[in-house]
Amino acid sequence: MSQSLPPGPDGIPVFGNTVQYLRAPCERRERWAEEYGSVVSVDILGMDMYMLTEPGLIKQVLMTDTGKYKKVESTKEHLERTIGDGLLLSEGDFWKRQRNLIQPAFYPDRLRDYADVMTDCATTKADSWDPGETYDVEEEMRSLTLEILVKALFGTDVDPDTRATIRDAVKALMLRTKPSTLPVVYFLPDWVPLPVNIRYNRGIRQINEAIDELIQLRRNEDEHGEDLLSILIEAETDEGVGMSDETLRDEITTMLFAGHETTALTLTFTWDLLARNPQKEAKLHDELDEVLDGRPPTFDDLPDLEYTEKVVKESLRLYPPAHDIRRQTTQEVTLDGYTIPEDTIVSMPLWVLHRDDRWFEDPEAFRPERWTDGFEEELPEFAYFPFGGGPRQCIGKTFAVNEAKLTMATFARQYELDHVEDGDLNIMAGVTLQPRNGLDMAVKER
Ligand code: HEM
Known part of the structure; x- marks a missing residue:
């Protein structure tokens, strides 16, 4: 039987549940899931949003009924220029x-090449650390994963100044998605002369x-390299159609945007947990x-780093960086008996699903x-989905897991990291889940 409206928490006039939602999003959503069940109705500034807390419903959205959903329009508008x-x-x-066209760039033979770049960059970063010193590990992991991605995308022969320009530019782009600036910049156009916008x-x-x-440089070369950009330049459909310069640029910027912060945050959360x-x-x-x-890790070591992989998996369970996957309905849909109208946002909060004690003992x-x-294998599908699922699952999943394992191995074979302050990690949830004030840790030689 179809019930019309899913239950949800009471809100306040005009703001609805917005303030509660933004303040302590993860824990709050967990409590709402316990209280209201499989579909929770939340009012964000007068707009209804439905939070799905059952793996079966998430499978329905991301895998079975994908034609009834699209990416969220307002997120697109916010990120389109980037x-x-x-x-x-x-x-x-x-x-x-x-x-x-892009998938072959993530085939195993390519991943083998990227693994060398990962270990080389991690080794250089680890060598730059002085035992006894304190580092903001979040900042260090961000610069490391960006360096890895820039080298994997453009090749190691690109001149260091260009690589540095790209790294600095990407850091500036990420400012508009930081949880602390997001509530302000989300509602203001990017031409408003705020420092973040400048x-x-x-x-x-x-x-x-x-x-x-x-x-242009790569297009003019007689022989194409093994970097991701060269692979994308050469990629053609069966009809012989390749990518235009504009499409190439969008894809490369997307990789830079989607592919470094998430892995950096996974590493940061893992150091904290360890x-x-x-x-x-x-x-x-x-x-x-x-x-x-005592030697640096290689691609061939990856299958033997079994416990390292479990550490990364467990860290992604507790702190999934892409903590909330959302879609917008393109038609009226029925979810667990509830009728959800066209053009409504459904939210799939990974934090809530990943801490459900029905699947994870002592979550x-x-x-x-x-x-x-x-x-x-015994978990219900979509009880654990740090990389999303269905056709739009993260294309960089194996790249990211390899990178996290090789980086963990490179640093942890040499160092132990300790907190310099007591207390919990103060986490904020924006586009990604991140520590509010970085993560200072002291480095000790093992
Ligand atoms: C721990 C690291 C990572 C996490 C947790 C992560 C998470 C995700 C998730 C949840 C999605 C699905 C989003 C949705 O369905 O709306 C996604 C998509 C995507 N990710 Fe990742 N990602 C990571 C690393 C990477 C890396 C390293 C790359 C590239 C080198 C990458 C590139 C992408 C791209 C291009 C998409 C869009 C795929 C599509 O729609 O076809 N990600 N990622």
């Missing part, structure tokens, strides 16, 4: 064509110029000592050991 019509935002036949507009100019130059759980950290060290015996505990061979 990443254009790249893979993350594009839709329909154009998206499908682009996904097919840096953003300069960043857009710089990145477009730098990428356009690199596209420091809070010394026994797990010791187990990780044992594995690294046994597998690597708040950091327990890498739970990821036994059979455990994931």
Whole structure:
């Protein structure tokens, strides 16, 4: 039987549940899920949004009924100037064509090449650290994953000044999605001369110029390299159609945007969890000592870094950086008996699903050991989905897991990281989940 309106928390006039939602989004959503069930109605500034808390409903949206949903219009409007019509935002036949063209850049033979870049960059960063010093680990991981991505995308032969320009420009672009600035910039056009917008507009100019130059450079080369840009330049449909310069630029900017912060945050949360759980950290060290015996990790070590992988998986469960996947309905839909109108946003809060004690015993505990061979297979589909799922699952999933494992291995074979302040990580949820004030940690030689 169809019930018309899902239940949800009471709000206040005009603002509805907006303030509660923004203040402590993750824990609050967990409580709402417990109280109201599979579909929770939330009023965000007069707009109805429905939060889905059952794996089966998420499967319906992301996998079974994809034709009834699209990416959220307001998110598109907010990000369009930054990443254009790249893979993350594009839709329909154009998206499908682009996904097919780009997929080979993530095939295993390519991942082997990227693994060398990952370990080299991680080793350089680790060597730059002084034992006894304190570092903002979030900042360090962000600059590391950006350096890795820039090298994987453009090749190692690109001159260091151009790489530095691209890195600085990407950092400026990310400012408009930081949880602390998001509530302000979301409602203001980017021409309003706020410092964040001035840096953003300069960043857009710089990145477009730098990428356009690199596209021309690569197009004029007789032999194409193995970097991602070269692969995309060569990619053609069966009809022999390749990508225009503008499409290439959108795809490359999308990769830079979607592909570095998420991995940096995973690494940051993992360092935090390991420091809070010394026994797990010791187990990780044992594995690294046994597998690597003091040398840097390689692509061929990845299958043997089993516990390292469990650590990364468990960290992605507790702190999924892309913590809320959303879609907008393109027609009226029925979810668990409720009628949801066309043009309504449905939200899939990973934090809530990943901490559900029906699937995860002692869900708040950091327990890498739970990821036994059979455990994931027995989970309901979409009870754990840090990389999304269905046709729009993250294209960089294996790239990211390899990167996290190789980086963890490179640093943890050499160092132990400890908190310099007591207390919980103060987390904010914007486009991604991130620590409010970075994460200062002291580095100790093992
Ligand atoms: C731990 C790291 C990462 C996490 C947690 C993550 C998470 C996600 C999620 C949840 C989605 C689906 C979004 C949706 O359905 O609306 C997604 C899509 C995407 N990700 Fe990732 N990602 C990570 C790393 C990467 C990397 C390294 C790259 C590229 C090098 C990348 C590129 C993309 C792209 C292009 C899409 C859009 C795919 C499409 O719609 O066809 N991501 N990611």
